[in-house]
Amino acid sequence: MSHTGSQLDLINFGSPQSTNSSFESVRPEEHSADVDFKRLELKRIIDSAVAAGASSHISIPQVVVLGSQSSGKSSLFEGISGVPLPRSSGTxxxxxxxxxxxxNPGPWRCRVxxxxxxxxxxxxxxxxxxxxFGTVIDSPxxxxxxxxxxxMAILHPDHDxxxxxxxxxxxxxxxxxxxxxxxxIEGPTTIDLSFVDLPGIIADDGEKNDNVKRVENMAIKYIEKECNLILLVFHCVDDIQNQGARRLARKYDPESKRTITVLTKPDAIEPxxxxxxxxxxxxxxxWFCVRQPGASQVRTVTWKEAREQEICFFQQPPWNNDYNDPLLRRRLGTENLxxxxxxxxxxxIVDKLPAMQDDLRRHLRDIKDTLDRLPARVEDPIKxxxxxxxxxxxxxRGAIRIDNFKIPHxxxxxxxxxxxxxxxxxxxxxxxxxPIPGAQGTNDSRAPFEDFPKELPVPMLPPSVTMIPVxxxxxxxxxxxxxxxxxTLEMPGNYPYGVQKNSLENCVEIWREQAEVVLDDVFQSISNHLRNLVLKQFELSGRAETIWSVVEAHIEVRRDTVREAIKASLEREKKCSLVYIxxxxxxxxxxxxxxxxxxxxxxPSKRRASTGEIIHKVANVIHDPFISTAGHIVAEVVDGLAPDEDTETIGLTDEQEHGIRVMAESRAFYHIAARRYAEGTAQIVFHDLLLDLQGGPALEQKLREKIGMSGPDAEGRCRDFVEPPRAAIRTRDEFRRxxxxxxxxxxxxxxxx
Structure with a gap:
């Protein structure tokens, strides 16, 4: 279609055309000229806000053109805007x-x-x-x-x-x-309108990719917004059920409150x-119906000629009856649409005005909060x-102060x-x-024993501890x-002390591993928390990494000091000494x-009753009326107790009894030594690594030295430190804009x- 003189011949929205079109315009509502002017001014305010970059902050109403592939959306775009679009087969x-x-009363112009x-x-x-993208265009x-x-530039995002x-x-x-x-687009005969033309909904592009889903998601992004009107385009060549755009429109606007339907290509079907x-x-x-030039006419017919041909088409069967109806005529043709x-x-737009104002106020509050967090110009850098x-x-100090009623994390x-x-x-x-015989060197660490007396209840480990070295x-x-x-030279009945010491030394080596684990855990917790504090305090100035390097080195030194103290305590425990019994x-x-x-x-064993047991039994039967004399009593008792009785005994040898004693002494000593070492190590880590961070000027002095807050040119170094980086300044200026x-x-x- 040739587009010379192809603009809509309107001096203002809703005004009669100067062309010889016999179509009657249609409005959703009738308003006075003053009201229409104000509504138009409102739209232009919205458009200027979009041009200034406010579209990401306001839900701005717009018309979204939705249709299936090759439904005639591009031709409809040309008919409404008066500018041609690229043509190709497919999408x-x-x-x-x-x-x-x-x-606009000025000359026609277009900016892309x-x-x-x-x-x-x-x-x-x-x-x-x-x-x-390019200079202003003065010809359609x-x-x-x-x-x-x-x-082409959009589809190649890696290029300028x-x-x-x-x-x-x-x-x-x-x-x-x-x-x-x-x-x-601006021009003296251009109508005020804003709309979005989307790629056509496709069923299959013949390639193994996700284009079908991407196009559908793109359409959903626009039509799911309640502020947008949907211009649903159907072509008359195929049944309505076969056009995928209908499914999306009905899903996101089931009551069709914001859907306007347009029929295209009515000339491509039989009456x-x-x-x-x-x-x-x-x-x-x-519902509207339009007719655009065919593919063979698109480059030879002017916009004005296309509109005249459109009028002639609707004056002929099968649409002539609709054209002759004044109410239906208002919904025929591109200009009426x-x-x-x-x-x-x-x-x-007028209906959505309160929601837009609420969006603006909310985003202004967010911007103010952001500006308050951004660093401002510094007058006294050293201060x-x-x-x-x-x-x-x-x-x-607030993070690790133990008297903080909030219990710091x-x-x-x-x-x-x-x-x-x-x-x-x-x-x-x-x-x-x-305490049973077992194979030498047997290791049952896979199935640990419930080896704790009932008199000493054992606290359960937390669920996070799933494996322990047994x-x-x-x-x-x-x-x-x-x-x-x-x-060696022990007296009979005695045993060497080295047996207990060997058992305890094996346990002490496991203590060493666990002490390293808990030290690393506490250090990591401290490191993560302090890093967050550094980012919170210094990120906006762009010096967080510099400060963190000082803080990290400081707590690493403390960790190494605590590790040496734990090692020294462990070496003392390996001597297995108990000064105070x-x-x-x-x-x-x-x-x-x-x-x-x-x-x-x-x-199991046999044993004969003792004399004390015999006398006890005699005392229990002396009052039996069936026994008449003492002689009979003695005879009865002796005869009754003469046989050996079945009994049960542990049956430990002296050597085994000594082994049981070694076990008991080793466990008793372990119970005392383990608590002493564990609590002592916990105190060292808790106080020397954590709590002492809040006291003393060591870290503060290191930070001052790193910044360079004393000596020649201290003000310059401090200004470099406290002034925000250029990126932060640009961010602040952008938010102010x-x-x-x-x-x-x-x-x-x-x-x-």
Whole structure:
């Protein structure tokens, strides 16, 4: 279609045309000229807000053109906008095409830009970017190539868009993009309207990719918004049930409150095939029908000629009866559709005005909060540097102060790690003795024994501890053999002390591993928490990593000091010494001794009653009336007790009894030593590594030295430290610009409440 003089011949929205068209315009509502002017002014305010980048902050109403592939959307776009679009077989629109039309008394002109919302990987950008694409166009015939080049730039996100303005065109890829082409058209005969043309819904593009889903998701992104009107395009060539766009429109607007339906290509079917379409057209006031030039005429027919041909078509059968009906005539033709969309969109904008104002106020509050967090210009850099260091130390003290009634997260996390450590050392890593014969070197660590007396309840490990290192199980005959092999000059009945010491030394090595684990856990908790504090205090100034390097080195030094203290304590424990023989030792030794003896195998045996037992039995039968004399009593008792009685005994040899004693003494000593070591280690870690961080000027002094707050040129170094980086300054300026734009839009919208 030639587009010379192809603009809509309207001096204003809703006004009569100067062409010889006999169509009657249609409006959703009738308003006075003053009201119409204000509504138009309101739309232009909204359009200026979009141009200023406010579209990502306001739910702005717009008309969304939705249709299946090859449904005639591109031809409809040309008929409404008066500018041509690129033509190709299959899908020619591969990104959203946003068109803003504005009536302006100046000469006709068009500006094309690219609006980026996602990056090359399809990830959402923090802010929408609007990039001008080429210079202003003064002829509609030049728009087609500019749009084609802009789409090429969008489909090649790794290249600079400006390189596509001139030069040879690249081969167009088969993909789709969420980034949009924005066309701003102004002219004295242009109607005020804004709409978005989406790629057609496709069933299958013949390639193994996700294009079908991507196009559908792109359409959903626009039509699911309650603020948008849906212009649903059907072509008359295929049944309505076969056009996928209908399914999406019904899903997101089931009551059709914001859907306007357009029939295209009525000239591509026989008159008898038009009957069902005409029935649907007549049944709804939101159905329109248009006729655009065919493929053979598109480059030779002007826009004005196309509109005249459209009138002639509807004056002929089978649409002549509809054309002769004044009410139905208002819904035939591209010009009537354009006027209707203009008025419907203005009504819709007025209806959504309160929601837009609420969006603006909410985003202005968010912007203010962001600006308050961004660093401002620093007047006294040395003072500000001192304040930052002092504020960080206050945050650090508040995080680990033990009298904080809120129970700081850091202290709680470290305490729980240390509690698990003490629980594990005292109650789960003890020497595993079993007072029964067993194979030499047997290791039952896969199935640990329930080797704790009932008198000493064992606290359960938390669910997070799933595996623990269990010491090797030592059987009674092994203990007996070790005692025998280790004997030197001990007196008979005694045994060497080295047996107990060897058992305890094996456990101490496991303590070493667990001490390293808990130290690393506590250090990691401290490190993570302090890093968050550093980021909170210094991120906006861009110096967080510099400060963190100092803090991390400081706590690493403390960790190494604590590790050496733990090692020294461990070496003392390996000597297995008990300077003060406390009563608890004898108490535990008795409990463990009885416990191990109760686990020994029972041996059946015969025994004769003792004299005391015989006398006791005599005393119990002396009053029996059936026994008349003492002689009979004695005879009866002796005869009754003469046979041996069946009984059960433990049956331990002296050597085995010594082994049981070794086991009991080792466990009693372990119980005392393990608690002593575990609690001592926990105290060292808790106080020397954690709590002492809140006291002393060491860290504060290191931070001041790193910043360089003294000596020559201290002010310059402090200014470099406290002044925000250029990126932060740009961010602050950008947010202030957005704040000014949104405030201006909100102020101007207030007149239309």
């Amino acid at each position: 020619c629109t591969r990104c959203p095409l946003i068109c803003h039309m504005e009536n 830009s690219i609006m980026r919302e996602v990056d090359g990987n399809g990830d959402q950008l923090p802010e929408t970017q609007t990039i001008p 015939d030049l728009v087609c190539e500019r749009i084609q080049r802009a789409q 868009p400006q390189q596509f303005i001139q030069g040879p065109l690249f081969t167009s890829p088969n993909g789709f993009s969420l980034n949009s082409i924005v066309i701003n 008898v095939q038009a009957v069902p379409w005409q029935e649907m057209f007549r049944a709804s006031e939101d 354009t006027r209707y969309l203009n008025q419907r969109l203005l009504d819709w 500000r540097a001192n304040e930052l260091v002092w504020e960080f130390n206050e945050l650090l 850091l202290v709680g996390a470290c305490r729980r790690s240390l509690e698990r450590f003490v629980n594990l050392i005292v109650y789960h890593l003890f020497p595993r003795f079993w 010491p090797k199980t030592v059987y009674l005959d092994e203990i007996v053999q070790q005692c025998e092999m280790g004997r 406390c009563p608890e030792y004898f108490h535990y030794r008795k409990i463990y001794g009885n416990h191990y003896r109760s686990k020994c195998p029972i041996i 957005k704040q000014d734009v949104l405030k201006d839009v909100l102020h101007r919208l207030a007149h239309f409440s």
